[in-house]
Amino acid sequence: MTTFAELGLSPKLLKALEKTTLKDPTPIQVQAIPHVMKGRDLMGLAQTGTGKTAAFGLPLLHRLLDIGHPPGPKNVRALILAPTRELVTQISDNLTIFTKGTPVKVLTVVGGASLNRQAMALARGADVLVATPGRLIDLLERGDVSLQATGYLVLDEADHMLDMGFIHALRRIAKHIPLKRQTLLFSATMPKDIEEIASTYLHNPVKVQVAPPGKPAEKIVQGVHFIPNGDKAKLLEDYLKKHPGEQALVFGRTKHGSEKLAKLLAQWGFKVGSIHGNKSQNQRDRTLTEFRNGELEVLVATDVAARGIDIPGVRHVYNYDLPNVPENYVHRIGRTARAGAEGNAVAFCAPAEMGELQAIEKLLKKPVPVIGGAPWAADIVAAAPKPGQNRGQRPSQKPQGQKPQGQKPQGQKSPGQRPEHKSQAPKPQPRPGAKPARPVGGGQSPTRSGNSGKPRPQGNRRPA
Helix, strand or coil: CCCCCCCCHHHHHHHHHHHCCCCCCCCCHHHHHHHHHHHCCEEECCCCCCHHHHHHHHHHHHHHHHHCCCCCEEEEEEEEECCCHHHHHHCCCHHHHCCCCCCCCCEEEECCCCCCHHHHHHCCCCEEEECHHHHHHHHHHHHCEEEECCCCCCCCCHHHHHHHHHHHHHHHHCCCCCCCCCEEEEEECHHHHHHHHHHHHHHCCEECCCCCCCCCCEEEEHHHHHCCCCHHHCCCCCHHCCCCCCCEEEEECCCCCCCCCCCHHCCCCCCCCEEECCCHHHHHHHHHHHHHHCCCCCCEEEEHHHHCCCCCCCEEEEEEEEECHHHHHHHHHCCCCCCHHHHHEEEEECCCHHHHHHHHHHHHHCCEEEECCCCCCCCCCCCCCCCCCCCCCCCCCCCCCCCCCCCCCCCCCCHHHHHCCCCCCCCCCCCCCCCCCCCCCCCCCCCCCCCCCCCCCCCCCCCC
């Protein structure tokens, strides 16, 4: 068995590692660390939860320790880009543990926090800057940070950055970094766009891979439960009650829907929190801390929590809404069965989500075991709203010809609020109240509007 000492890491880093739970290097660490220490560009492919942060962080810090003098004002020696605030925070926390007792300075910049405070922190420079792309561009445009002396660039969860549309931001940032640098790219999947990024930004890279892309952890017990949209909330309640005292992570599709689901679960007596894009950074950090400390039983989240969040206590993952991107399913369920533990992942599949389920099974190269209900018949699927087009915002009686494409499912208000520029707008009716009708009882989803076949009489129903 290879040890961290045998990998040739600095004694200072080895001393810091003694105070962590990291005893032996994981396969991705064994393969990546020697190449990074030699200065090679590297592309690492490994599923979530395999120790990628230490795989690039430890050898990077090893090289920085040899410099021996502080960075210049506003200068950054090593830049690590990650797609979400939570992942940036987690990477920074790990690096801070690794650098304890060393002069290496680690800073973070993310959206949702004070821009001026981040600029002040960068005034003296940083050995390592961990950042989300958008906030880093803000600081670059203000002249609060310089990447002219940056010799190391790390792209973590690169495939997720592409999913979130950060490719243009990456191009803008790369123009500020010298061509003579070491670049490391880590990803859980290998779509064509990642290959293009690798060929553009990496020079003769070493490729290391420890698991086939898209393959979930072996100890995750998966299952799919076929259920109408309107019955999902009650089914979730039943599952949660079957496992009292065990932490669960619930994934929703939209910010609005996830928040309503969390509030409904709270009404039903669960200790629940939520994280999504409408929450401030302080709110998200506080909720994650409470969940990590066991103060919350259930965390409802959008895909901001699907990558890189390491919470060992999560035993159950519920895909309340199936993801649009099949790879995100693998990352979502990877929040359980961390560090060799066991975990369960249940997907709720409504008629409109059969396409998403089929895409997931194609990625997995095997069917997800059925643990409830039966696959929806073709006629039921055909009558359901199309995938991703505001299934939770409109009644199932919506006319089939009405245009759903291009509309944003997140953060929408009552469906009757935006007909004024649509040629196929419904007949006028009195505007609904400021708040949509409150979900009542366990059989009705807080994010759905009666797709189980029963029309809703409330004021926020759109006329057929």
